[in-house]
Structure formats: structure tokens, C-alpha cells
Amino acid sequence: MDEKARTESRDKKGTVIIGISGASGVIYGIRTIKILNELGYHTEVILSKEAKKVAKVECGIDLESFFNGLNSVVYEEDQIEAPPSSSSHIVETEGMVIVPCSIKTLAEIANGIASNLLSRSALNFLRVRKTLILVIRETPLGTIELINALKVSRAGGIIMPASPGFYHNPQNINDLINFIVGKILDLLKIPNSLYKHWNSVTVNRIPCDQIS
Numbered sequence: 001m002d003e004k005a006r007t008e009s010r011d012k013k014g015t016v017i018i019g020i021s022g023a024s025g026v027i028y029g030i031r032t033i034k035i036l037n038e039l040g041y042h043t044e045v046i047l048s049k050e051a052k053k054v055a056k057v058e059c060g061i062d063l064e065s066f067f068n069g070l071n072s073v074v075y076e077e078d079q080i081e082a083p084p085s086s087s088s089h090i091v092e093t094e095g096m097v098i099v100p101c102s103i104k105t106l107a108e109i110a111n112g113i114a115s116n117l118l119s120r121s122a123l124n125f126l127r128v129r130k131t132l133i134l135v136i137r138e139t140p141l142g143t144i145e146l147i148n149a150l151k152v153s154r155a156g157g158i159i160m161p162a163s164p165g166f167y168h169n170p171q172n173i174n175d176l177i178n179f180i181v182g183k184i185l186d187l188l189k190i191p192n193s194l195y196k197h198w199n200s201v202t203v204n205r206i207p208c209d210q211i212s
């Protein structure tokens with residue numbers, strides 16, 4: 001997308017910063033960016049080095065080339081001079097989501113360690129008290145991870161475990177992914193119908209007797 005189109009889109013719906021770290025579930029980040037693009041949002045994407053490795057293992061893709069043609073600007077974690085490094089830039093955005101968020105990146109943010117663009121940007125969101133959502137993906141969680149999650153929560157961040165529900169009658173993996181992405185959009189206050197919200201779930205329960 002050229003600069004003019006990008007600016008027009010940004011002016012219309014706003015910008016969301018999406019971080020993808022090297023946790024399992026890179027597909028959650030990819031789908032979030034795709035949907036935001038479809039809804040007319042501009043996205044600034046920060047990729048950790050490990051995210052690219054996990055994308056190859058899990059999705060068989062070269063993560064950077066995935067963004068060709070999307071309304072996104074992509075930064076590497078070592079581009080510490082990039083705009084999301086500055087709090088004056090992030091105050092103009094709708095929020096930041098790290099999806100999936102590794103326990104390493106969680107630990108850095110919880111302890112104020114701005115070692116790369118991903119953790120630096122997230123800490124900026126906490127400093128200026130803007131929406132920061134960490135979609136953590138690890139199980140089980142030990143005491144150290146729980147304490148780190150509590151620290152981020154107390155500092156104003158939102159901890160959203162990547163744990164899809166089953167009350168919305170999922171039929172396949174896509175439905176489970178959309179549940180998580182829909183929840184992220186809910187937290188960003190972006191209307192969506194990616195999953196059936198609880199008040200609209202009425203019929204078609206999972207046929208538990210047919211699951212072995």
C-alpha cells in the first residue's frame with residue numbers, strides 16, 4: 001500500500017500496534033492483523049526474531065512476506081529507533097496487542113526491561129496508560145509467570161490468556177482462532193461478529209456424546 005492510501009486509512013479508522021513474539025499461536029497474530037486490515041484499520045507490526053522462527057515451524061511461512069499488500073508497516077525488534085519507541089507516537093494509536101505473547105516478553109514488560117522495540121513499545125503504553133493487551137500463550141503457568149502477569153495487570157495492562165471457549169459452538173480450528181481474535185477486538189472496542197457472544201448463543205450445543 002502506498003503512503004497516500006496508508007495515511008487516508010489511518011485518518012479514517014486509526015492505528016493499532018500489533019506485536020508478534022515467539023510463542024506458539026502465531027496464527028492468532030496473523031488473523032488479528034488481517035481482520036483489522038479488512039475493517040479499515042492501519043496496523044504497525046513488530047516482529048520478534050523468534051516469531052519468525054515459530055511462524056516457519058507452525059505455519060510454514062516467511063512472516064515478513066505475509067504482509068505484502070496489507071495496510072501494515074512492519075518493524076523488526078531491533079529497530080529501536082522506529083516510531084512505536086516514542087510515547088508521543090503511541091498516544092495517537094488505538095492500543096497495542098502482543099499476540100501471541102511469550103513468557104519471555106511478558107517477563108521483560110513486567111520488569112520494565114525495554115531490551116527491544118516490542119518491550120519498549122509495550123512499556124510506553126503502560127507509561128501513558130493506554131490500552132495494552134498481552135495474549136499470553138504458555139501452559140502451565142508457574143509462580144514466576146503468574147507474578148509477572150499480576151505486575152502487568154496492576155500497571156494497567158490486560159492479560160488475556162489464549163484460551164478459547166467452547167460455549168460458542170466451534171466447528172473447527174478457524175472458529176477457535178476467531179474466538180480469540182474476536183475477544184481482542186472486543187477489548188479494543190471494535191465491533192465484530194467473529195464469534196457468537198454469550199447472549200447470542202442459543203442452539204447447536206457441542207454434541208458431547210459424539211466426541212470420543
Ligand SMILES: Cc1cc2nc3c(=O)[nH]c(=O)nc-3n(C[C@H](O)[C@H](O)[C@H](O)COP(=O)(O)O)c2cc1C
Nearest residue numbers: 021022023024048050051057102103104105137138
Ligand atoms: C515452535 C516453538 C514454540 C514455542 N512456543 C512458546 C510458547 O507457546 N510460549 C512461550 O512463552 N514460548 C514459546 N517458545 C519459546 C520462545 O520462542 C522463546 O522463549 C523466545 O526466547 C521468546 O522470545 P520473544 O519473546 O522475544 O519472541 C516457543 C519456541 C518455539 C521454537
